[in-house]
């Protein structure tokens with residue numbers, strides 16, 4: 334199968350879902366039962382909410398899962414009325430070859446409060462024939478009457494070691510030639526989001542030859558931490574022109590955005606202060622200057638000029 338690896342390597346069964354072990358154990362109790370309560374899956378992006386819902390539906394509804402399953406996105410561009418009409422039409426029909434039907438509704442936290450109240454009425458109306466699995470990033474955005482009608486499952490970011498293991502598994506399946514620290518770099522940038530990690534690996538694999546750490550920095554369009562550190566050192570020691578050259582290289586040649594640059598400079602400076610390599614008298618005014626540049630860049634000021642001005646504040 335060609336196409337996106339996130340689909341190619343989407344687990345088909347509950348056992349194959351990475352991490353989330355306590356959730357999977359609880360969910361297995363619903364398999365082989367005559368009914369299932371409404372469920373709410375909440376947590377950050379790319380950690381397996383949709384994947385787990387699909388795997389659960391397949392093991393509960395068995396070979397007739399397609400006929401008895403409806404997947405909808407609550408922020409459907411055609412509007413919430415279309416979503417509700419689809420739910421109504423689906424729930425009116427009797428289950429085929431299975432005891433009940435399941436509706437998976439993604440991005441419920443994007444629904445207005447009014448739309449959520451309407452959804453709650455539908456959940457009540459069809460309790461005998463259908464169960465809902467609602468997915469959202471923030472359960473706090475969901476009205477209480479819906480939360481109290483659902484068993485809530487909180488998905489956590491995937492642990493670094495689990496992300497690394499999964500990436501290595503995929504890399505081996507795809508016969509990729511890679512350096513180990515390239516995997517570590519992907520884990521660092523993915524921040525527990527396995528979808529992002531797999532997409533980064535696939536993007537890095539589209540180039541020729543061995544996948545190196547440098548290739549990952551190119552793919553994420555972020556500057557190498559060492560280049561940032563060299564630039565900061567030059568600025569701190571009065572080599573403004575040298576620092577400016579490194580800044581230009583990172584922004585023009587590597588395509589690092591102004592917002593990413595300012596963030597990476599902040600991380601470098603803070604690391605120095607935490608390790609006792611920069612005095613408070615130097616660190617504190619610098620943070621203020623970094624905050625000002627960050628604000629101006631976000632407001633639309635020219636990032637290159639703002640960052641060059643920031644470098645002059647390091648002396």
Ligand SMILES: Nc1ncnc2c1ncn2[C@@H]1O[C@H](COP(=O)(O)OP(=O)(O)OP(=O)(O)O)[C@@H](O)[C@H]1O
Nearest residue numbers: 339342343350351378379380381382383384527528
């Ligand atoms: N826990 C996991 N185990 C295995 N693969 C995963 C896991 N989480 C994410 N993935 C990979 O990332 C892809 C996207 O995951 P999924 O759609 O389940 O994320 P999600 O949590 O529903 O995210 P969103 O909140 O953005 O909808 C999957 O197709 C799979 O390849």
